[in-house]
Amino acid sequence: MLKYEEVALKIRTLLENGIYKTGERLPSLEQLKADYHVSKSTVIKALEILEKEGYIYQSRGSGIFVRSPKRSGYINLFTSNGFTDDLKDHRITSRVIKVCEIKTPNTELQQRLHLTKQETVYYVQRVRYIDEKVLCIEKSYFRRKLIPYMSEDIAKGSIFQYIEDNLKINIGYSDIYFQISTLNQEEALLLNQTDGAPTLRYEQVFYTQTGVPFDYSQIVFEQSSAKFYIPSIK
Amino acid sequence: MLKYEEVALKIRTLLENGIYKTGERLPSLEQLKADYHVSKSTVIKALEILEKEGYIYQSRGSGIFVRSPKRSGYINLFTSNGFTDDLKDHRITSRVIKVCEIKTPNTELQQRLHLTKQETVYYVQRVRYIDEKVLCIEKSYFRRKLIPYMSEDIAKGSIFQYIEDNLKINIGYSDIYFQISTLNQEEALLLNQTDGAPTLRYEQVFYTQTGVPFDYSQIVFEQSSAKFYIPSIK
């Protein structure tokens, strides 16, 4: 564990246990530096984390203040890298609807995954559950060039686990896009909702550490799962 | 302008003008340090900004890579402080529906604004337009203790401009919550949409620099305006 993570953890614990209360001022940088026996920039890095998490607010000239705790049930978009990441305390399961190869990807797919002509992809469709409750429908496309094998068995578990462990592909970054929309009849059926219900349409492209796209996924969420929080500054 | 902002600006310009192309590698930290005559940590701070904006991705051991440009029309949630901030290139106008004082705020309001008993608030309801097109309905509540005067004239323009300039209140931070929902009949009418259309319900509490809440706002957005982008890592 890194030093600044350790300092952040210690201060976070004080905040969560109410030692520092909402609206109160934290000790000054100089003080924290002495308290934890670290340099100024290490304290600053630790406080940056807590600021992103929405715990504190730093104000030049006046001090470091404790913010109100976030309402529970909302996903902090600034700390969870995306959507599914914030759900690790829950049991995520999947029902596989379809696994197949697509020989002639359409132009959208070619664009999103930077496909060369003649390149093919794997298609996986799943319904995902959180603690036995329906969460979302996921349609994923994988480049065969990077993911040469895919099966229903793999799709039942964590596809990313498989990719990292067996194919030694290091996941680097991803682009996320989302917008408001309504469910069509087919989607509504799978999510136990009514045709035309409001939803969040979510797209994500995953890249390797050296910038090669290998997965494009489209997700539609069950309405009540889509609740977000952003701790904003200025 | 700060040094790291200047370096970020220069590199951003190179990225936007296609001098560095998608997928390519940027010069190494050591090189950039020499190029711009700054220290290592200044380069790192500059690159952090560009990473948050989604321009680049830094990979320990292998280098700094150029990411695909984000699709236009989507709001980057990591750089815009909230929603309306990303819209400064557009003309925002308002139609004031109501301005009044609320003598007996309900419990939700008391909670959100940390009101003492007997404290009153101003209520302002507006429909907001972007380039003459309807954008959202906004219901705002201001603590009279901090905002002692409010009028239709002020509400026609930028309320925050008025607060900063005339009342010398420094805005510190804010909490944002949002979720998927549907429009009710009254809202649909104001937004030229149909009853039950999908929407984004958005709440924001603004605090001063020393942590005092002074504004709670509820916003419902017109469907097509709610498109987001998140440049994610790992």
Next chain:
DNA sequence: AAGTGGTCTAGACCACATG
């Protein structure tokens, strides 16, 4: 083994808020 980004330090100096 060499090259890359990331951590951590001590210390100088700056910008802002408050008494």
Next chain:
DNA sequence: ATGTGGTCTAGACCACTTT
């Protein structure tokens, strides 16, 4: 005037990826 957080530096050392 004082105390606060923020910027910037030079340099040592570490962790990971590639050759």
